[in-house]
Amino acid sequence: MAQSNDYYKNNPLIHRDRRLGRADSEWVRSFSCEALRPLIVCRGPIRLEAMMVYEEMGIAHYGILLSEKDSIVYPNALSPELRMLTDPTRVHRVPDYSGASKEERVERIGQIIQIAKDNGYDSIFAGYGFMAEDDEFVAAIEDAGLRFVGPCSATQRGAGKKDEAKRTALNVGVSVTPGIDNITARTLVAKHPSREQLLALVKAEGLKCDAQVLADASLSLEALASHILMASYDKGIDLFTIDELGAQVEKACAEMFRDYPGSRIRLKAIGGGGGKGQRILGATMLAKKKPSEAEIKKAAAEAPSLVREVLNEVKAAGVGDNKNLLIELNIEQTxxxxxxxxxxxxxxxxxxxxxxxxxxxxxxxxxxxxxxxxxxxxxxxxxxxxxxxxxxxxxxxxxxxxxxxxxxxxxxxxxxxxxxxxxxxxxxxxxxxxxxxxxxxxxxxxxxxxxxxxxxxxxxxxxxxxxxxxxxxxxxxxxxxxxxxxxxxxxxxxxxxxxxxxxxxxxxxxxxxxxxxxxxxxxxxxxxxxxxxxxxxxxxxxxxxxxxxxxxxxxxxxxxxxxxxxxxxxxxxxxxxxxxxxxxxxxxATNLTFHYGLVNWFLSRNVMAKPTTRFVVPYLTMVGKLKQEANKLDVVYAFLAVKKHFAKLYGADPEVAKAISETLDRKGTLLTRPMEILLNDPHLLSGWLSINRSNLEIKNGKLTWLRNPLVILQETYEYLHMNWREGAPAAEIIWSHDHELLQRALRFYDDLRKVFGLKTEEFIQLNTLLGKEEPQGGYDQATWEEIQAAHLGFEVGNELLGLLFLIADKTSFFDFKVEENLEVTIPDYLTDLDLQAAMKKVLVPPPSTKADEIVTPGGGMYYAQEAPGMPPFVKEGEHFEKGQPLFILEVMKMFNKVPAPFSGTVDKVLIENADGFIVQKGQPIFKVTPDEKFVDVDPKEIEKLKRDTTNDYLKAIL
Incomplete structure (x- = not known):
């Protein structure tokens, strides 16, 4: 059934009478906003939220701005908000929101302001996109006589730019991260290392600087350089190259590696945000208390290429752009x-x-x-x-x-x-x-x-x-x-x-x-x-x-x-x-099950835990290990092995053996369906193991149930949202015959617990009583034997669920835990970079490819070189080493360097002159000759390995 539009009207965060103009109080009425006429120039959830809130405030004249990416390039992703705002006169379009270069950005700002003026808007709301904290954009809006719904341009300059904000924080006594906030000024001083040379530069370039600042001999060279740089931005020229900036950043990073041994360094664009425009270097320096000079230089040498990545990602690599960035100590456990x-x-x-x-x-x-x-x-x-x-x-x-x-x-x-x-x-x-x-x-x-x-x-x-x-x-x-x-x-x-x-x-x-x-x-x-x-x-x-x-x-x-x-x-x-x-x-593909597994991980440990920003990658690595182990198991084979085991165990009594076999046949899908789902999705398995960690224990290599496995099975169906729901598709819920069997079993144990006065969690006591030859609870011998037979039938085969717990034991899953002081203990081996990379491939295997091809690991925008005007990463006939960058894939505005999965030689580049070209996952990029010959694994060997591993697991449950 489709969702009703009423949901949005009933959203408890946005639905109430916000029309202050209707209030009884004259003072309250004076704050009415019904006269506001805003143009919404953002996208995503915040655009719809603004539309809803404005309507509830009585703001009738508002409009939205769409880019080509909203409405033309991706027609199937047509802005869904248009299903609410059907008046075409309130929907406006631009090629994109902010432009790809400084010239385009200036042009776009002018277009947006003109759209507002031409259509009777008096204000602009930019949500939480980059334009919302662009001081030039805000200043242009203010100069045009419009309101900006957000901080004014002065605040944007003083707080929005990361370098200025850090200086302000220091001035008002706020603790800041150690680092450098004026690397562009240092770069200019390195190039023009005297006051006279800097002043000569101003004259030569015709820069409009403040005469008082230029005449102030007490100013440091770096402060003077900062003032000159601001004038160069206004004129739209560069006073140094990105290579020169990169060299200065490399020098600064080397100094910080010496001052803070054992630490990494973070490069951060002053205009970045949302994870964009940030890179960390120095992975090899972690925990090195006395790194050698060679190690320091090698780690710092990463800086120049990372500077380019950072600037490209925030579109600050153009001529005249402010290329300043912060160089900060990366606080690891934060x-x-x-x-x-x-x-x-x-x-x-x-x-x-x-x-x-x-x-x-x-x-x-x-x-x-x-x-x-x-x-x-x-x-x-x-x-x-x-x-x-x-x-x-x-x-x-x-x-x-x-x-x-x-x-x-x-x-x-x-x-x-x-x-x-x-x-x-x-x-x-x-x-x-x-x-x-x-x-x-x-x-x-x-x-x-x-x-x-x-x-x-x-x-x-x-x-x-x-x-x-x-x-x-x-x-x-x-x-x-x-x-x-x-x-x-x-x-x-x-x-x-x-x-x-x-x-x-x-x-x-x-x-x-x-x-x-x-x-x-x-x-x-x-x-x-x-x-x-x-x-x-x-x-x-x-x-x-x-x-x-x-x-x-x-x-x-x-x-x-x-x-x-x-x-x-x-x-x-x-x-x-x-x-x-x-x-x-x-x-x-979504991260829905990741969140479900993660939330249950915290619920089972302590929701007040204090995970750091380093938590997720080791957690994913742990989940990858679960998947790696789960891949070794064959549930159907395990079920058939359990059948054989019990057939042999009760072989001396053919009638009992037959009854057990028939019972197991009826329970087959009841047990294997949820298990296969859990084994297939390691995030679901992580959450399931977390909430069930106290239901079993392993002693001397054997599993012992602390709660009735049938109750756990019922809870498992609920956990997977497969519990019985009348009218729901059979593929999404427990099958009807399995549901009837499970409910009959649960009623059986409920009745017995009432007779014996036991609680649901007291399964061991109940199991012990049911194992006694003498009738218990006032039952006669015949009834007692029927109860024991029913107990055997209901419990036989449930051992299979124990395979899931053995995966947790094999992977040391529960060593990843929350301590008394609420800090999270991450086992050291989960921070190993090679293991993290290997487990990422386990979670998402690389696309299948021929041995003589290199393909894209995912879809996105393809770039052959690091920046326009630079040579491609590799050319035809060139040899490449494993781990060497081959191309850049831009996905969701993030620039990802794709490393070579092996060493080899490029025979042919299959995408020529295609920067900005959209590629699909698995699309061939290069024809190559690998240094080593690849040998395909025989599927029969894989099957044999799975059965051998499954047999080893079964020893602990049978």
Missing amino acids: RHNEIQLLGNGDWCIALGGRDCSLQMHEQKLLEVSVTQEGLALEIAKAKKAGLKVQAEALETDLRILKRMEEESERFGQAVGLDSASTFECIVDRDRYYFMEVNTRIQVEHRVTELVYNLKFTNPKNKKDFFIVESLVEAMALLALHKERLPRPERQPRFGAGVEARLNATDVSLSPSAGGVIRYWSEPIEGEIRDDQGICLVNPDTGHFMRYTVAGAYDSNIALLLTKGEDRLDSYQHLAKVLRSTTLTGTDL
């Missing part, structure tokens, strides 16, 4: 926390924190609220339970949160914050470092909306107030009534909130574009789904419309949120949401 800020240029208020540590490729995956009220509640619960170490760890978090909130407000006031922004930090146990400020609303802003709302009170009458629950609404209010808005009071709303980013990624979390969504189940009660309108049905037919995940922008499909009384409650509800979600299509 959590990523951020504080939501709101201000009007005079006051600034912090709205609690969000823990965003669960991330990969510098992009967040799961975000959870962190509030003073929530931490205080957890501290009280820990103390009551006698968990002293846990309480102390939470008290540390509370102290850090209070400090971050205080310092973030101080920073916000220092930069004149006049809208919504985010103060981002890295937390290292009992310390924290300011990282950057995102001068825009964040993707995860709804997590904050779940835990706090804002109460604006009339200074002259405390009984006169209005409540704001939406940050998008607050930004509109600030755009129209900035100076008049009094400082609000933040009010607790729900106890906790959590958000999972549903992305188009494969099992290894690598971006996967090109799939088609054909069906999406309806949200369950309490689910908050921001899916940019994909679930809006066809307004004419009421049917779900297919949607192509084109990958033109990023990998995000939707945001799934839940709320709860506390974090445990919100996680439990998120698990239910993920379990209940059915998302199907063609060539469609």
